[in-house]
Amino acid sequence: MSAVAGLRAGAPVRPLPGGRVFNFSAGPAALPLEVLEQLQHDLVDLHGSGIGILEHSHRGPVFDELLAQSHAAFLRVAGVGPEWAGLFIPGGATLQFGMLPMNFLPEGGHADYADTGLWATKAIADAKVVGKVNVTFDGKACRFDRTPREDEASPSRGAAYHHWCSNNTVDGTKWTVAPRAAEGAWLARDASSDIFAEPLDVRGHGFVYAAAQKNLGPSGMTMVLIRRDLLDRGCRKLPSMLRYDEYEKGESRPNTPNTFGIHVVGLVCRWIERQGGVQAMQRLAAERCGLILKAIDESGGFWRAHAERWCQSPINVLFRGPGEAIDAAFVAEAAAQGMDGLAGHRSTGGIRASMYNAMPVAGAKALADFMRDFARRRG
Numbered sequence: 243m244s245a246v247a248g249l250r251a252g253a254p255v256r257p258l259p260g261g262r263v264f265n266f267s268a269g270p271a272a273l274p275l276e277v278l279e280q281l282q283h284d285l286v287d288l289h290g291s292g293i294g295i296l297e298h299s300h301r302g303p304v305f306d307e308l309l310a311q312s313h314a315a316f317l318r319v320a321g322v323g324p325e326w327a328g329l330f331i332p333g334g335a336t337l338q339f340g341m342l343p344m345n346f347l348p349e350g351g352h353a354d355y356a357d358t359g360l361w362a363t364k365a366i367a368d369a370k371v372v373g374k375v376n377v378t379f380d381g382k383a384c385r386f387d388r389t390p391r392e393d394e395a396s397p398s399r400g401a402a403y404h405h406w407c408s409n410n411t412v413d414g415t416k417w418t419v420a421p422r423a424a425e426g427a428w429l430a431r432d433a434s435s436d437i438f439a440e441p442l443d444v445r446g447h448g449f450v451y452a453a454a455q456k457n458l459g460p461s462g463m464t465m466v467l468i469r470r471d472l473l474d475r476g477c478r479k480l481p482s483m484l485r486y487d488e489y490e491k492g493e494s495r496p497n498t499p500n501t502f503g504i505h506v507v508g509l510v511c512r513w514i515e516r517q518g519g520v521q522a523m524q525r526l527a528a529e530r531c532g533l534i535l536k537a538i539d540e541s542g543g544f545w546r547a548h549a550e551r552w553c554q555s556p557i558n559v560l561f562r563g564p565g566e567a568i569d570a571a572f573v574a575e576a577a578a579q580g581m582d583g584l585a586g587h588r589s590t591g592g593i594r595a596s597m598y599n600a601m602p603v604a605g606a607k608a609l610a611d612f613m614r615d616f617a618r619r620r621g
């Protein structure tokens with residue numbers, strides 16, 4: 243096992259005062275402490291009912307109210323109008339890689355997909371199981387170190403939709419301008435790692451989805467925004483759990499839903515609102531990312547960023563030192579200083595700092611200071 247793989251298996255992490263650490267994990271990721279503390283209480287007694295959130299019937303009045311509030315909070319933070327439906331769907335974002343084409347990739351037709359990183363590649367692979375895919379941008383040639391420039395990922399005539407992944411979690415790149423869809427078609431966005439980290443722009447879109455475990459809540463569930471006119475256009479020859487209209491009709495509970503996850507997402511959305519909304523989240527993300535990039539730039543070449551700067555993700559910052567052993571030592575030493583989850587994805591190696599909405603600026607500052615200190619000692 244390489245040194246980095248060994249660390250991924252579990253480096254000793256020294257907690258900060260108070261018992262928590264700065265968690266730079268790509269997901270599941272840090273959640274707001276305030277929300278976790280509220281959940282501690284709600285596990286035992288939800289809204290004074292004497293029953294905990296895990297124990298409440300998903301058809302009872304207490305959960306009815308909670309479900310309505312979580313839906314409403316999600317749609318408020320999304321800032322979308324009544325022409326959009328917000329759905330809580332089990333199964334993670336990967337289920338959407340298949341469910342989207344099963345519903346909207348017509349037999350004999352095709353869909354456009356931009357390949358900008360590991361998750362986009364996986365979405366393409368699953369769509370190909372269902373039907374024909376046209377790849378509008380192939381980022382493998384540039385090792386996924388950049389996203390397409392404006393109009394580089396051109397849509398093809400007759401495509402049912404154009405799928406893109408706005409923030410590439412593994413390679414730390416983001417699109418600076420959304421792609422276009424073919425005439426009469428719509429965009430489908432995987433926003434798993436940047437949902438609510440900036441204002442959501444749904445222009446040109448029919449579909450936006452995001453796994454919850456980065457900015458919203460627990461793993462195993464996905465938030466879907468779907469334009470209401472598409473609800474009637476999904477394939478009808480599918481089992482109920484694969485049909486968006488069934489989720490909409492049943493208010494996200496065609497079966498027993500993830501009641502706990504729905505509660506967490508509602509609490510996190512209200513936390514975002516209390517912090518000043520998605521605009522405040524965007525300012526904080528820029529501040530955190532700026533601190534890390536400055537430490538890279540001031541290291542005299544010791545640290546190198548993976549992404550081209552113009553499309554650097556403000557959320558996932560991937561960088562390397564001079565060699566795998568140095569990266570591994572950095573990850574281990576950072577863990578001993580109370581900074582966890584910094585090893586890069588198993589497909590890329592290197593170091594990755596994932597800083598979602600709940601990461602305090604103090605965490606980015608601690609990491610930047612430690613990067614400087616480490617580069618001085620090892621440079």
Ligand SMILES: Cc1ncc(COP(=O)(O)O)c(C=O)c1O
Nearest residue numbers: 334335336361411432434435453
């Ligand atoms: C951009 C993106 N899309 C999709 C996924 C897959 O999510 P899940 O594991 O919930 O299926 C991830 C997971 O990290 C991701 O970062």
